[in-house]
Amino acid sequence: MATPPLVAACWRRPVPHTPVWFMRQAGRSLPEYRAARGSGDVLAAISDPALAAELTLQPVRRYGVDAAILFSDIVVPVHAIGFGVTVEPGRGPVVAEPFSSKADLGRLRPFIPEQDAPYVGEAAALVASELGPDVPLIGFAGAPFTVASYLVEGGPSRTFARVKSLMHADPAVWHALVERLADMAAASLASQVRAGASVVQLFDSWAGALSPGEYQRFALPATQRVFEAISPLGVPGILFGVGTGELLGLMAQAGAHAVGVDWRVPLDSARARLGPRHAVQGNLDPAICLAPWEVVAEEAREVLRRAGRATGHIFNLGHGVLPETDPGILSALVELVHAEGRAGVLPR
């Protein structure tokens, strides 16, 4: 059985075509998503395995992307152990009683996926059996820093003032917090792999808020802990963040096989900063997808040119699909990348 292109690209092996998938490919940009999802709470949709499996599969059917990503959320584990997290439409995760001191560590017990959130593994198993061996399922978790930012800020933040003040003012409590979140992420990823995921992605979406010194001291060690814990599983890992240009050299030390970057860093620079041992994922600006197709096509070609001919490029957007995106543009993008992608492509 041939290794799927996404998996091969993570390992920097030759591929029949450049693999492509889109962060947030399942979502409000798809009419079939809006129809199936209804208006309920996203956490309720996630906890219904049949619905979560259906929402996961929709973009694979429509776009012919090279991977499915499980319909779930980075706050599922902390929600499932009862930390008190909700997700507000249009806003994101909200925590009624934010983490503020050592005493709050008592609210973060270990996460036991099969008991606390059995629906995640059930949805993953449904998806994996539906997909078969040719299209991999990506399991995912939130990286410790990004999940901690929601717990400490109480919601989305612009300045990350509370979370930064906690890490600097009380490093011991901070490290205890992110270690617990690392163990939860690792447990979640391992259970998704047991259920059928064959690649995992760790979302450190907001890591770009940190200086290199802060990242090295306050985020990298817990991130390394996640990748170390799951390394015996033998599946490739992708580490992604937004605004991480100055952090890429450090992110290369996290233990991931591939690193995702946003549109602020051209992929040739990203490769230079990461070194030759990593695959790169990205990095078309999702806002470009709102432009006419000729513009999108030219920008996508520029991404492919920057990725170069060396092995190890996974085409993606630099962040999630915007809800107003025309699905037809994404279908055309998949076709273009499959036809014109060159990184590590086998001679025909």
Ligand code: CP3
């Ligand atoms: O195809 C997919 O990618 C869907 C699966 C998915 C969701 N969340 C479902 C969801 C994934 C991979 C995530 C990850 C996630 N969640 C991240 C990392 C990715 C990134 O964008 O950086 C983050 C930071 C979160 C936290 C979160 N959850 C946010 C910021 C939001 C958006 C709030 C909004 O409404 O704009 C959510 C809610 C959420 N999670 C939605 C979806 C499809 C949208 C709400 C809905 O459809 O009801």
